[in-house]
Amino acid sequence: MTETAAHEPHHVADQLIREILEGRYQPGDFIPKELEICRQSGLSRNVVRRHLGALVKGGVIERISGYGSRVREFSQWHILDPAVTDWITRFAGPHLEIQREILSFRLTVEPWVAMMAAGCATARDLVAIEEAFEGMQRHHLDEDTTQHDHCDVSFHVAIYYATHNIVWSQLSHVLRPSIHLLVSHSNTRTLDPTHSLESHRRLMEAIRMRQANEAYHAAIAVLEDTATTLNMTVTPAPVPHHLPLNAAPTD
Incomplete structure (x- = not known):
């Protein structure tokens, strides 16, 4: 975590999500260990674990015994979880x-x-x-x-x-x-x-x-x-066979 987190002690999960979405931590990377987060944030280990638990519940990170917490691929995030949806809305710009x-x-x-x-x-x-x-x-x-x-x-x-x-x-x-x-x-x-x-x-x-x-x-x-x-390339789902291809609305 950046030193900014030390000034936002009640938003450890928010800060980590922000840094993940900004690319500071990529899928497969390990985030700082609990004790390091405690040192930076001034929070107790129990509180930090609760924040990290929210990220685990949302599928954002996974705990690896003996190593720490690792960022998961975005495709594994529980994006229909209200907490994850809220994080995405606030930080995924x-x-x-x-x-x-x-x-x-x-x-x-x-x-x-x-x-x-x-x-x-x-x-x-x-x-x-x-x-x-x-x-x-x-x-x-x-x-x-x-x-x-x-x-x-x-x-x-x-x-x-x-x-x-x-x-x-x-x-x-x-x-x-x-x-x-x-x-x-x-x-x-x-x-x-x-x-x-x-x-x-x-x-x-x-x-x-x-x-x-x-x-x-x-x-x-x-x-x-x-x-x-948004300068994106996405492909719509195939048009159902019972819908005419030329049915696009006209003036």
Whole structure:
């Protein structure tokens, strides 16, 4: 750990996560031993063990008897654990691999979620989606993207809820911080916020009009815009055979 940790005695886990995500400790590296962390942080060994235990529980590190604690591959992290999701949201900004994995996951599931929402959304769901979109519309040209980001995340979460599937609804709650991570970075970097807004409008309209095929493709378009903005290359899941390839939404 860096000396900064000595001034943040209650955030040992946070400090270690930050240093892992910044590349100070790579997968396979051993983090400082408990006694060294105690010396730097001024905390008791029991407290340090509790902090490290949180990282073990989240799959971030593993304890190797006689050697210490070793950083695990990101693919082994329990990213749906709320604590891990929170760490990723707060500290993973510079970590392109994490952003790419989150985006790849969303590209796999959200077109299906949008298609389900088109068939299951109630009037109340449509209002929630529309209100979030209207918030995006009001704030899409703001220099400070905070309000726009909040509405953007709410837009996507509302679509998850509109499926009326308990698993998707619960997953949206877990994914919300991860969605916010991508939204905040893409909205800050986009050169054409109006184009992004239009992509979201098309998705909203496809759901409102009960057009499942169009909703599927519109969701892909929204996320591909995000990938382009973040300069990432990700591959959407293959289009299901029963959906026409040319069903992408049009004006």
